[in-house]
Amino acid sequence: MQFNGLLPAANSVAMESLRITPTSIEVELRCTVGSASCPICQTFSHRVHSRYVRVVRDLPWGGKSMVLRFSTRRFFCNNTSCPRCIFAEELPGLARRRARGTPRLDETLVHIGLECGGEPGRRLCGELGIQTSGDTILRRLRAAPPRQGHAGRVIGVDDFAFRRGQDYGTIVVDHESGDVIDLLPDRTSASLEAWLATRPSAPMVVTRDRSGVYAKAITAAAPEAVQVADRWHLLANCREALVRVLDRHHSPITEAMSAAQSQRSAADTVPNAAPVAAAPLPMALLVVPLLPPVHVPLSLSPQQSVDRRAKRLARYELVLELNRQGLSQRAMGRQLRISQRQVRKLLHAGKFPERAKRHYAKQVDNYVQQLRAQWAAGVRTVCELTTHIRTLGYTGGGDMVRRYVAPWRTPEERLRLRGPKTRLRLPTSPTLQRPSSDRLSWLLLKDDIERRTGELDLVNELRRNCEPIRMASELARSFGKAVRGRDVNALTVWTECALQTTSTKEMNGFAQGMVRNWPEVKAAIGMQWSNGRTEGHVNRLKLIKRKMYGRAKLDLLRIRVLRRGP
Numbered sequence: 350m351q352f353n354g355l356l357p358a359a360n361s362v363a364m365e366s367l368r369i370t371p372t373s374i375e376v377e378l379r380c381t382v383g384s385a386s387c388p389i390c391q392t393f394s395h396r397v398h399s400r401y402v403r404v405v406r407d408l409p410w411g412g413k414s415m416v417l418r419f420s421t422r423r424f425f426c427n428n429t430s431c432p433r434c435i436f437a438e439e440l441p442g443l444a445r446r447r448a449r450g451t452p453r454l455d456e457t458l459v460h461i462g463l464e465c466g467g468e469p470g471r472r473l474c475g476e477l478g479i480q481t482s483g484d485t486i487l488r489r490l491r492a493a494p495p496r497q498g499h500a501g502r503v504i505g506v507d508d509f510a511f512r513r514g515q516d517y518g519t520i521v522v523d524h525e526s527g528d529v530i531d532l533l534p535d536r537t538s539a540s541l542e543a544w545l546a547t548r549p550s551a552p553m554v555v556t557r558d559r560s561g562v563y564a565k566a567i568t569a570a571a572p573e574a575v576q577v578a579d580r581w582h583l584l585a586n587c588r589e590a591l592v593r594v595l596d597r598h599h600s601p602i603t604e605a606m607s608a609a610q611s612q613r614s615a616a617d618t619v620p621n622a623a624p625v626a627a628a629p630l631p632m633a634l635l636v637v638p639l640l641p642p643v644h645v646p647l648s649l650s651p652q653q654s655v656d657r658r659a660k661r662l663a664r665y666e667l668v669l670e671l672n673r674q675g676l677s678q679r680a681m682g683r684q685l686r687i688s689q690r691q692v693r694k695l696l697h698a699g700k701f702p703e704r705a706k707r708h709y710a711k712q713v714d715n716y717v718q719q720l721r722a723q724w725a726a727g728v729r730t731v732c733e734l735t736t737h738i739r740t741l742g743y744t745g746g747g748d749m750v751r752r753y754v755a756p757w758r759t760p761e762e763r764l765r766l767r768g769p770k771t772r773l774r775l776p777t778s779p780t781l782q783r784p785s786s787d788r789l790s791w792l793l794l795k796d797d798i799e800r801r802t803g804e805l806d807l808v809n810e811l812r813r814n815c816e817p818i819r820m821a822s823e824l825a826r827s828f829g830k831a832v833r834g835r836d837v838n839a840l841t842v843w844t845e846c847a848l849q850t851t852s853t854k855e856m857n858g859f860a861q862g863m864v865r866n867w868p869e870v871k872a873a874i875g876m877q878w879s880n881g882r883t884e885g886h887v888n889r890l891k892l893i894k895r896k897m898y899g900r901a902k903l904d905l906l907r908i909r910v911l912r913r914g915p
Contacts, residue, residue: 357407357442357451362419374410378419378443385424385438390431398423398435405444407451409478417451419443454479455489462490463909466897487905496911501530501548505556505883506563508536509890511899518903519563520890520910522883524556529886532907538566545570556880558582559866578869579880580832587828588790590859594821595786597697597855601815602807606783608814609806658704665702668695705785712745713738713753714801720750724757793822794829821853837874886910 356362356376365377384393400420407415423437444451450458458481461470467483474481501523508517519533519541533540541563545551551571557563558579567576595602664685671681678696682689695702713720716738723737734754735747758766784792784804791798792808812819824847831839847860863870873879893909894901901909 356417357453361440362443369413373414373416375416375418378417380419380422380438380440382438385422385436387424387426387428387431387433387436388439389433389436390426390428392426392428392431394424394427394436396425396427398425403444405448405450406454406480408454408457412478414478414480417443458486458489459493462486463912466901466909469896490908491905493908493912495908501525501552502550503554503556503878504530504552505878505880506541506567507558507880507883507887508560509887520883520887522886524554524878524882527882529910532903532910534903536560536562538562538569541566542570554876554878556878556883557869558880559586559862559869564866564869575872575876576869577876577878577880578866578873579884580873581879581881581884583832583870583873584829586862587825587859588794590855591790591793591821591825592786593694593697593855594817594853595789596694596702597699598815598818599698599700599702601818602783602789602811603700603703605807605810605814608810609803612806661704662701665695665698668692672696703783705783705788711749711753712743713749716741716743717802720754724754729758729762790825793818794825817852820850821856824850824853824856832874835874837871840870840874 356364356378361380361382362378363381365379367377368375384395386393400422403419403421405417407417409415421437423435426434426436439446442452448455457479458470458474461473464470465473467487470486471481471483474486501521503524505522505524507520507522509520510517517536519536521530521533521544522528523530531544533544542565545566552574554575554577555567555571556577556579557567559582564576567574664687667685668681671684676684678689678692682692685692719738719741720734723734728734728737731747731751731754735743735750738750755763782801784801784807789807792800792804793811812822824843828840828843828847830836831843844860844863847856848864850857890906890910893906897906897909
């Protein structure tokens, strides 16, 4: 009985018996070909010497493991000059020499290893009915034929982290085919230069980030190649320069926050609100006995915040003192066990940098305009306000609405709602929380960003009263327009303007770096190539590393990144 497709090498074997157990299916096979060829001299022989039974595993049937048993024959070699007198027949479609599994089972294990790895692949195989181990999957993966990378006339180079902040490698991508060509064990110029020297043909275009390490290697190994800077890194470096400007101007930001808060308090006065007559307060509430001040200890979390702020303040004052003593930034970083970048930020701050408070977005923030409209119309009941915004999609509770509209109420309304025994509190207005320098840079650059309460007033105050921040933000916005518009002339004018600017040394330094790498920057604006495809493969490589729990060696990582799944 013969099968076509259900059994490997179905044209050469026939099934003798079939045995089904609760966990496996065992099939007895026999070969239907009467002769075999010697693997050395390729001479056919019909003389059978002996037989032995081979057991190989195949793909599962219906979730049950498949076991194939077949009688393998040994033949006499008819060629008297052949060094091998006896040979065993080989069925390439059924089992390779000394193999314990069929070729299609090994290919399936390779695909599972590419997608899942060792131990996760073993668990998946157990669910499918394939009995194997994680080490076997990795051995099949390493034994698979290597994938030949494309020659690559237009390539992209970028780094990736084996361990972030400690160990890095280099990925090389072919922009024309979209495939990864190779992974290098480090990100030094020597390794990239040696790799480029082994290529049969030098690349014509190389995209990279603004690292000088890769630029040095490409210039030495492929001097005729056109180097293209990454446009995304250009925009990111420009915004980082703006962040450094904001880090250096804490005092103007604090003053702008105070002015914006004052405007916010004046604007929070609800128009068209009916005046409420102030009722005279009872004498018992007006007479306050004079008591000695009582020290109220802070809870654990606020006390920790106070302690951490005191520690940061002491470190800031120590950095200033060491700077007055003449120590270098590197020496101060080593002595205080902080990075040199942090030392530089503290020295350029001009004032102790307070940490920005975190703002946790609430669902009710999306319905502020509707709540203000109802409040101006005279609706003061929390239940009615909640019911109104629920018709617009609000799914939260009424307590959140009550806490949100509490600052809008007058002192008389609070007293009436809380009762005569409740302590009268002063009216509070929503405070403007200081955004971090990173978020403030986005607020200065993007008009379509979703702004929180009072942030637009803060941005306007900064642009109006702080000349360095205004100039830096305008330069960053015009730079973004020139890069996104792919306008080389506008970028040239921008560079000349930024070099003449003296109020923002950070933007001036960024423009000087642009001048030093002007051919790469000009190619990035004028050519279609960029390093975005390489960044996408770096993202895919990170996903593969996480699947491997960060424990794979470079050879296995290279196999999984270079080869594609089924």
